[in-house]
Amino acid sequence: MSGYAMPHDSPAGQATAVPGDNYLTHDRGLWSWVFTLDHKRIGLMYLVGILSSFLLGGIFALLIRAELFTPGKMFLTENRYNEMFTLHGAIMTFLFIIPSIPAALGNFMLPLMLGAKDVAFPRMNLASFFLWVGGAIFFLMALAMGGLDTGWTFYTPYSTTTSGTVVAATIGAFILGFSSIFTGLNFIVTINTMRPPGMTWFKMPLFLWSLYATSIIQLLATPVLGITLVLLTAEKLFHIGIFDPKLGGDPVLYQHFFWFYSHPAVYIMILPAMGIISELVSVFSRKHIFGYRFIAYSSIAIAVFGFLVWGHHMFVSGQSRLAAITFSALTFSVSIPSAIKVFNWLATMYKGSISLAAPMCYALSFMLLFGIGGLTGLFLGTLATDVHLHDTYFVVAHFHYVMMGGTLVAFLGGLHYWWPKMFGRMYSERWSRIACLIIFVGFNLTFLPQFLLGTRGMPRRYARYLPEFQSLHQMSTIGSLVLASGLFLAAGVLLYALFKGKRAPANPWGSPSLEWTCSSPPPAHNFDSTPTAGDPYDYSVNEYSAEAEGYVAVQK
């Protein structure tokens, strides 16, 4: 038998599937995928969907950066430019980054980490995916019909008075919201009711804690976005007057409603990423995670505090002084749990046995890039400086550091970590690390200059700018090309591995977590019987076997 690691003494729960039969080969045909209830297949379909969205959103980003190479017009009119950044933001936010880790990696790994056969509500899971597709179709319609130039935030009064395709886009976002809500609901119920024997709350892998906190936010915040979009659409179609000052409405009310969701949304984006980093840092230091409870509680703290700070997006929208001070203070406090995590990761690495595998390279990148992103958020949370920095490139750089340098980098790290499990193939270590380096360099070249642009006064969402900003813009544009090539290289490495990669063992990295006890790829039903869980960070239970080319359980 080539490649599959089958320890002599199968620990309880080890799948004894027919070699070669796995969730990919178990059922054939298009309809077996369209109507699948298997969380692994659904996760895979999500993966394809969100990566395609990332590509589309990325193309818009490259167009934006190309246009900004010179101060005057390159090839986009001002209106077209506005459409570019609107579509870039909307696609990236709603189609890519919010679903990314929970829907693609979470769906695949959550039941496996729990030793379960599926999530609590498999049909709802499939429904979530169909809703994602539906929302994507509406967004593509908005794209095709053209004219959407409100920015991804759809601020009133422009969004309610413009003739652009706001309605199609808001319906799309509404549908996507329900995809998000149902995924969150599914995860909470699964984690609450389907943990295996031995897995108390504080024996769960930290990735599951992060998914749980994320799901709480998805559940509580997204419905508010839903009703906001309903009201926005009603305002546009029926002129109900809620946001239109001419009818007695209040446009700033829209901002409150919108940001009440969209601020917690950014924690939906970052919490699962932090969960992945917890896993990677521990496994690739081969050391028990430091401060497990602190990390677990900080995830919940971020989820809770994240609901209290939405006003920091509206410091210049005419809030009262008391409101502004309160939101600023709370914004500072929400940074604390994030910092706690970073300290715990560093402490985990200290005196660990570090291996610089590709996932670890991404994890290290994350810690630096998210660190910069998070710290620059403090400048924006400070009232006096925010007045100068609001709506400048400083904000753009800040959120790209946390969302891209944070979430995307962690997503790539998780993808490289779990790729062998999902597809049963190892990829080229050398080329994947080179890709990571190119991404790191390209990312910093793109976005570091933007902090400077911001502090020097370059406004965001502007197609034209003063000549004094040109050299920084050009640096940024060149950086974006480097970044794009790094991303394409990483994609190429992974895709190449699907066809030519070495067969992966069950546990190439040595993690004691339960998803590594089944074969790579897993069989259709995951586990023959529910395994008993131990400590997911106790590395004494397995050791490297040269014969299996992976880690196997230590024979007792």
Added chain:
Amino acid sequence: MHESAISGAPHAGGEGHSHGSEYHLAHHFETPRQQFDAGKLGMWLFLVTEVLFFSGLFAAYAVYRSNHPEVFVDAHKYLDKVLGGFNTIVLLFSSLTMAWGVRCAQLGQKRGLTWCLTATLICASLFLGIKAVEYTHKWDMGLYWGQAFAPVAEGALHGGHGHTAWLVYLSIPAALALLGFAVRAVINRVRGRQEAALVAFCLTLTALAFFVGVGLGKAVPAVTSKLLPAESSVPEAAPQHGQAAALPPTQQLVVGDPQAMSGISLTAIFFSIYYAMTGVHAIHILAGMGVLAWLLGRAVRGEFTDKYFGPVDFVGLYWHLVDLIWIYLFPLLYLIH
């Protein structure tokens, strides 16, 4: 290390064994208890999202009412408290029949469950019938939302108005349902498919209840306007705003600077919020009716036993929330004085 057996019931096990099917145990659950607990938690979480969905509307209400309290006090006179109160009782009763239905399911009483679900559906339909009358009555008087708000200049607030065809339009789906289900019931009866006939018959009653609601909605104001002291069209019940009392009944409060608001009345905002809140609520009633009809079909087929009644339990939770939201809507919209 052996896995510890988790079986609660004697037939626990991963795959769908033959015994699992009578409990409708899904393949990924270990025990029926786990499945039930998961479903219950799932439904409660969904209800939480529903509350947050409505919270935006309640927040909008709070903001506008605190900014323009006199508008709300004045505008509520357009709403008929009697019809609203009757609807409240209808929904409360439907919650009773639903809870009763859950009890029947838990005791394995198939007939009781069938009739309780039907009664709940009938109440829901009645509610929608009365709502249809309320809405179309307002549209007859030009009381639309926002920019479309254009109240009929003369004529009293209750009675004496031109009829539009709106009520007919709204009744068409119910009429189609009535005909469709009645025909199905007869056909199934004739063909000997008793269970399908029973379901169709119950749904026929449901569709009929819509028209009973419409009838009540038309009749009640006519009756109460004779029995109760005539509801004065001047908002004297409100705290005396000298200006408001002096205005003729159909003159709305206009914002101080007509230029800023192009003369649109602020009462329009009240109606925007009224239609948004009751409209979204009505959509949830409709969705609930769909799910109840699905439950009815399953119940008649005997799928629910004293061991397996989860779906009835969970739909009951949803229905209670829909009722609860109305309990909040009614005083906030109808009882402002």
